[in-house]
Amino acid sequence: MTALGKLFRTTTFKLTLVYLTVFALFAAFLLGYFALNTRRLITEQITDTVNAEITGLSEQYRQGGIRRLVIVVDARARRPGSSLYLVTTFNGESLAGNVTALAPGTLDHEGWRETVYRRLDEAENSGRPEHDALVRVFQLPGGFRLLVGRDLDERERLYNIVLSAGRWSVAMVIVLGLAGGLFVTRRVLRRVDAMTETTKTIMEGDLSGRLPIAGTGDELDRLAQNLNAMLERIEALMQGLKEVSDNIAHDLKTPLTRLRNRAEQALRAAHNETEYRAALDATIEESDGLIRTFNALLMIARAESGQAREDMNEFDAAEIAHDVGELYEPLAEEKGIALKVEADAPAPVKGNRELVSQALANLVDNAIKYSEPKPEAVNGVAPEIVVRALADGDRITLTVADTGPGIPEADRTRAVERFVRLEQSRSQPGSGLGLSLASAVARLHGGELTLEDNHPGLKSVIALPRGGPVQSAG
Amino acid sequence: MAIYSDIHGTRAGGRAADAQPDRVTMRLLIIEDDRDAAEYLVKAFREVGHVADSAADGEDGLAMALDGQYDVLIVDRMLPKRDGLSVIGTLREKGMETPALILSALGQVDDRVKGLRAGGDDYLPKPYSFSELLARVEVLSRRRGSRNDETVLRVGNLALDRLSHQVRRGEEEISLQPREFRLLEYLMQHAGQVVTRTMLLENVWDYHFDPQTNVIDVHISRLRSKIDKGFSQPLLHTIRGAGYMIRDGAR
Numbered sequence: 239m240t241a242l243g244k245l246f247r248t249t250t251f252k253l254t255l256v257y258l259t260v261f262a263l264f265a266a267f268l269l270g271y272f273a274l275n276t277r278r279l280i281t282e283q284i285t286d287t288v289n290a291e292i293t294g295l296s297e298q299y300r301q302g303g304i305r306r307l308v309i310v311v312d313a314r315a316r317r318p319g320s321s322l323y324l325v326t327t328f329n330g331e332s333l334a335g336n337v338t339a340l341a342p343g344t345l346d347h348e349g350w351r352e353t354v355y356r357r358l359d360e361a362e363n364s365g366r367p368e369h370d371a372l373v374r375v376f377q378l379p380g381g382f383r384l385l386v387g388r389d390l391d392e393r394e395r396l397y398n399i400v401l402s403a404g405r406w407s408v409a410m411v412i413v414l415g416l417a418g419g420l421f422v423t424r425r426v427l428r429r430v431d432a433m434t435e436t437t438k439t440i441m442e443g444d445l446s447g448r449l450p451i452a453g454t455g456d457e458l459d460r461l462a463q464n465l466n467a468m469l470e471r472i473e474a475l476m477q478g479l480k481e482v483s484d485n486i487a488h489d490l491k492t493p494l495t496r497l498r499n500r501a502e503q504a505l506r507a508a509h510n511e512t513e514y515r516a517a518l519d520a521t522i523e524e525s526d527g528l529i530r531t532f533n534a535l536l537m538i539a540r541a542e543s544g545q546a547r548e549d550m551n552e553f554d555a556a557e558i559a560h561d562v563g564e565l566y567e568p569l570a571e572e573k574g575i576a577l578k579v580e581a582d583a584p585a586p587v588k589g590n591r592e593l594v595s596q597a598l599a600n601l602v603d604n605a606i607k608y609s610e611p612k613p614e615a616v617n618g619v620a621p622e623i624v625v626r627a628l629a630d631g632d633r634i635t636l637t638v639a640d641t642g643p644g645i646p647e648a649d650r651t652r653a654v655e656r657f658v659r660l661e662q663s664r665s666q667p668g669s670g671l672g673l674s675l676a677s678a679v680a681r682l683h684g685g686e687l688t689l690e691d692n693h694p695g696l697k698s699v700i701a702l703p704r705g706g707p708v709q710s711a712g
Numbered sequence: 713m714a715i716y717s718d719i720h721g722t723r724a725g726g727r728a729a730d731a732q733p734d735r736v737t738m739r740l741l742i743i744e745d746d747r748d749a750a751e752y753l754v755k756a757f758r759e760v761g762h763v764a765d766s767a768a769d770g771e772d773g774l775a776m777a778l779d780g781q782y783d784v785l786i787v788d789r790m791l792p793k794r795d796g797l798s799v800i801g802t803l804r805e806k807g808m809e810t811p812a813l814i815l816s817a818l819g820q821v822d823d824r825v826k827g828l829r830a831g832g833d834d835y836l837p838k839p840y841s842f843s844e845l846l847a848r849v850e851v852l853s854r855r856r857g858s859r860n861d862e863t864v865l866r867v868g869n870l871a872l873d874r875l876s877h878q879v880r881r882g883e884e885e886i887s888l889q890p891r892e893f894r895l896l897e898y899l900m901q902h903a904g905q906v907v908t909r910t911m912l913l914e915n916v917w918d919y920h921f922d923p924q925t926n927v928i929d930v931h932i933s934r935l936r937s938k939i940d941k942g943f944s945q946p947l948l949h950t951i952r953g954a955g956y957m958i959r960d961g962a963r
Binding site for chain 1: 825839841920922923931933934953
């Protein structure tokens with residue numbers, strides 16, 4: 239596409255052309271109307287003057303006969319100006335006046351007509367009458383004819399001036415309009431081109447690019463601002479995605495490496511069936527762990543994408559607290575931890591029972607893992623985990639409070655981010671994605687997971703809106 | 713018998729050694745388009761004494777299921793020509809009630825619900841372990857004529873009364889928590905069969921997620937301490953690598 243072709247194809251330019259045509263037509267019409275009206279006005283004025291003069295002159299004739307008329311006409315004809323006079327006998331012989339070389343037959347009839355003439359004092363250079371005039375012929379009693387008129391040069395000149403002014407104006411409108419249009423179009427095009435350029439680099443993968451903002455606050459600026467905000471969001475998402483895939487890669491590659499190493503080791507060093515069997519057992523165990531991590535990742539991804547919103551029903555969070563508490567209580571007891579459930583009042587909430595159970599189970603599971611008593615720990619006080627369900631206004635909270643080591647404040651926000659495993663979780667069995675999953679489930683329900691200090695220990699709180707997530711576009 | 717001990721790992725002198733499930737030969741149809749997976753399953757089922765055929769697409773599978781006398785169908789969800797759910801749906805429309813287990817790479821809860829709604833009897837997400845599949849298929853094959861309608865379940869001298877919620881071992885009355893009662897009930901319904909941890913979690917707790925830690929083991933050991941403690945003949949056996957089984961070891 240040539241630069242000019244591109245220019246002509248822009249919306250701005252097409253709009254300019256439309257406006258230009260409209261304005262040019264309007265100007266032409268206006269000036270034409272003005273010119274014609276001026277001409278009509280002048281003609282009227284001439285007619286009035288000539289009529290008055292004829293009345294005056296016929297009065298002179300009536301009072302003083304042809305002699306007096308000739309004298310008056312002669313006097314008037316000598317005055318400078320554009321007035322034309324002529325008195326002739328009935329056969330056309332000139333008695334007085336300042337006109338000659340009239341168009342033939344001008345004097346034959348009474349009335350108005352336009353004619354050509356030459357003034358008497360003008361040299362007869364080309365033989366051709368040079369001036370136009372509007373004249374009235376008046377028949378006087380006695381066969382005399384009186385002609386009074388006005389030169390039309392002035393009128394034509396004025397008319398022509400207006401006409402040519404009109405033509406020039408229209409021409410100027412077109413030229414200036416085109417130039418202005420091109421200028422504006424190019425300006426707009428330049429900005430759009432700049433945007434296109436930036437978009438291209440962004441599409442090539444550099445998400446840090448931002449559209450230029452001219453600072454005029456016009457519609458292009460607003461568009462650019464919105465697009466920039468969108469880019470900001472996309473960049474954040476991409477950054478998140480990158481972190482996520484890094485985390486996933488780490489979470490899956492580490493056990494895969496162990497798996498591979500183990501198989502290789504067995505192949506190289508095992509001597510008998512027992513050793514092979516042990517290696518295979520370990521391999522299966524490792525792959526079970528992998529599957530577990532993989533499932534957790536899928537689950538989080540699924541919760542994040544909001545697919546599970548479809549099957550949400552009303553259920554009692556207090557019941558879930560009891561069920562999950564009951565599921566984990568023997569495990570806690572076996573590890574010397576007291577697990578208590580405090581959920582006496584029903585806490586109805588709309589959501590996915592299975593997912594909320596899983597989220598709570600993950601929190602309890604974590605709490606148990608990190609509360610395992612060390613022989614010398616906590617001044618001999620038995621570690622304790624409390625699972626609580628509370629209806630609190632228009633939301634419900636499920637809380638798991640333990641007396642374990644907790645999570646340092648600086649790590650708490652990170653711990654609930656998607657797919658994040660804190661370093662300390664890597665040494666523990668399980669996918670280590672429990673908090674991420676609980677957080678994703680909470681977000682799915684339009685709620686959130688927060689981690690607080692339990693003095694000592696960790697307090698994980700899932701807060702969910704009672705009515706389920708606010709449905710935003712599906 | 714070889715593979716069973718391979719997979720489940722008989723420990724010399726261990727309790728598992730004498731706890732063999734009561735195995736009746738089953739005829740199975742595996743509808744699975746992945747040739748390797750199908751072959752592996754056919755072989756593995758043969759090694760534990762079952763007869764297995766395989767079909768590579770939905771149409772073949774449907775035809776074979778319609779005229780073969782199978783005890784259990786194992787159906788992959790995504791199949792060429794006709795998908796797994798449609799195979800099962802068509803069978804059910806024609807009045808074939810052969811139990812069907814759906815295998816699927818989609819392990820999500822709603823997919824499972826969809827599968828069961830289409831007429832499947834059980835659902836197992838891939839990747840699965842063979843011992844899990846075997847346990848589920850054996851339970852399915854015996855579902856008809858199972859002990860669902862018996863009021864009193866008995867294994868050895870252990871008796872569970874489903875109406876009065878009483879459990880006795882010999883003359884001794886055993887008091888159980890409600891959940892322990894349901895756990896024991898489920899185990900006794902499937903006496904002589906291997907029951908996996910996932911099956912227990914699904915059927916006793918109605919949870920379909922992975923609780924990370926093996927919480928079920930602790931529940932089982934609690935139950936075991938209540939029903940087996942002080943008796944010379946243990947009834948509740950751990951099948952290593954697979955799950956649990958309740959049976960009268962004296963038989």
